[in-house]
Amino acid sequence: MPKVTYIEFNGTEHSVEVDKGLTIMEGAVQNNIPGIDADCGGSCACATCHVYVDDDWLDKLPEQSDAEKDMLDFAFETKPNSRLSCQIFLDENLDGVVVSLPEKQG
Amino acid sequence: MIKTDAVIIGAGPVGLFTVFELGILGLNAHVVDNLDKAGGQCIELYPDKPIYDIPALPICTGESLTNNLLEQIKPFNTSFHLNQRVNSLQKKGDKWIVETSEKTTFETPNVIIAGGVGSFEPRKPPIKGIENFEKSNLFYSVKNKNSFSNQNICIFGGGDSALDWAVELSKNAKKISLIHRRNEFRAAQHTVDKMMKLKDEGKIDLYTGFQPKDFVGKEKIEKVVIESDQKEVKEINTDSVLAFFGLKMELGPIVNWGLNLDNKTIVVDTKNFETSEKGIFAVGDICTYPGKLKLILCGFHECALAAQECFKRARPDEKYVFRFTTSSSDIHKRLGVK
Numbered sequence: 001m002p003k004v005t006y007i008e009f010n011g012t013e014h015s016v017e018v019d020k021g022l023t024i025m026e027g028a029v030q031n032n033i034p035g036i037d038a039d040c041g042g043s044c045a046c047a048t049c050h051v052y053v054d055d056d057w058l059d060k061l062p063e064q065s066d067a068e069k070d071m072l073d074f075a076f077e078t079k080p081n082s083r084l085s086c087q088i089f090l091d092e093n094l095d096g097v098v099v100s101l102p103e104k105q106g
Numbered sequence: 107m108i109k110t111d112a113v114i115i116g117a118g119p120v121g122l123f124t125v126f127e128l129g130i131l132g133l134n135a136h137v138v139d140n141l142d143k144a145g146g147q148c149i150e151l152y153p154d155k156p157i158y159d160i161p162a163l164p165i166c167t168g169e170s171l172t173n174n175l176l177e178q179i180k181p182f183n184t185s186f187h188l189n190q191r192v193n194s195l196q197k198k199g200d201k202w203i204v205e206t207s208e209k210t211t212f213e214t215p216n217v218i219i220a221g222g223v224g225s226f227e228p229r230k231p232p233i234k235g236i237e238n239f240e241k242s243n244l245f246y247s248v249k250n251k252n253s254f255s256n257q258n259i260c261i262f263g264g265g266d267s268a269l270d271w272a273v274e275l276s277k278n279a280k281k282i283s284l285i286h287r288r289n290e291f292r293a294a295q296h297t298v299d300k301m302m303k304l305k306d307e308g309k310i311d312l313y314t315g316f317q318p319k320d321f322v323g324k325e326k327i328e329k330v331v332i333e334s335d336q337k338e339v340k341e342i343n344t345d346s347v348l349a350f351f352g353l354k355m356e357l358g359p360i361v362n363w364g365l366n367l368d369n370k371t372i373v374v375d376t377k378n379f380e381t382s383e384k385g386i387f388a389v390g391d392i393c394t395y396p397g398k399l400k401l402i403l404c405g406f407h408e409c410a411l412a413a414q415e416c417f418k419r420a421r422p423d424e425k426y427v428f429r430f431t432t433s434s435s436d437i438h439k440r441l442g443v444k
Contacts, residue, residue: 039223039355041400045151048354070292073264074352077232078287078317080335106229106354 002095006033009103024085024099025049035101042086044068048105049085050075054098061088076102110136111420112216113204115192118146120390120405121220122175127413129182130437133420137184138206140191140225145172147222150353161403181442191225195363202385216416219372219388224357231262231318231349242326243346256280260330260342262318263350269293271348273300276309283342285313285332368394378415379408385419387412
């Protein structure tokens with residue numbers, strides 16, 4: 001199972017194993033990791049699962065869809081490594097991925 | 107004070123179907139929603155996105171589902187109270203007094219919360235102390251476009267609201283500065299073309315790849331500071347700032363109503379979807395119980411059951427009789443079937 005490390009805005013780290021085929025957002029929600037709201041439930045319609053992906057992993061991620069780029073306009077304090085975690089499905093290539101959470105969602 | 111059999115909080119799909127389920131039992135309802143139209147998330151977040159799991163509708167969109175539901179509840183002539191949020195619920199005997207942000211008040215035995223993830227509120231730019239400017243010259247919507255005549259205006263955003271207003275206000279403004287975080291715009295292409303033309307004519311200054319960094323001023327914003335991804339900083343003097351970063355959902359005052367909550371959702375009894383308070387029900391995404399799924403179809407079931415209990419509370423002297431819509435002449439009358 002791919003391991004994902006979520007770093008809260010206050011620095012608290014959570015490393016959890018998440019089933020292949022789930023998204024980084026779903027991994028956070030299933031493990032009660034605070035800081036990812038996912039109001040729309042993963043349909044790329046709300047920008048409340050915004051994360052900053054650690055630079056080492058950026059080129060391993062799936063391409064951003066236009067829908068995700070559009071939704072990121074609504075995210076709080078975006079940076080070049082901003083992604084919506086509901087759009088990143090986990091596989092063995094992402095085993096060990098590290099994401100940081102923004103100060104708040106929306 | 108409006109007296110009614112039920113107040114429904116939230117005009118999303120489940121709120122709308124609650125109108126139907128109450129209506130066929132002969133109960134009238136008033137619907138309150140903070141958006142300017144019915145449909146909730148279906149209309150605000152994904153009007154064009156396909157939905158495949160509505161029973162007997164192999165495919166629909168957020169918009170078509172909303173329109174069909176509005177058609178279905180037409181016979182009940184329901185009153186909608188839009189652009190307002192329910193702020194308080196107060197107990198008065200067996201009834202509830204409901205008050206909205208626009209001071210609309212209701213007296214009702216039944217309040218059905220179909221509030222989804224909460225009410226839609228404007229997203230604010232990530233700048234400290236921004237609330238101070240909301241009373242002076244920072245706006246999240248345009249109420250009166252004439253108030254911006256002859257001004258230098260900074261507009262943030264890249265969607266239809268931002269570009270429509272940039273184009274419209276440029277007619278009478280001194281100068282429009284449009285700031286967006288990337289080169290692509292979500293707005294309709296013909297609006298983007300118009301905006302680009304105004305830029306070429308010198309009526310709009312366009313800053314793409316920039317985000318707000320600071321708003322400077324005492325009582326009102328005097329200049330905005332913006333920063334690019336490459337940390338390039340620019341300052342723009344301004345008379346007004348319009349920020350169009352879309353809407354977000356907030357649970358809002360619901361947390362103050364003394365209901366049992368579990369992680370932003372309201373705990374209900376699955377027998378009738380009543381909350382910890384008698385006469386207050388929660389249906390759809392906002393309610394929780396063992397096995398809860400946040401699906402529209404589950405919300406439809408939930409409001410059907412809640413309506414039965416609402417009937418008992420609104421008509422304590424009448425006997426409740428279960429009837430099918432196919433054969434009940436009472437229901438046909440209520441639906442206007444001839």
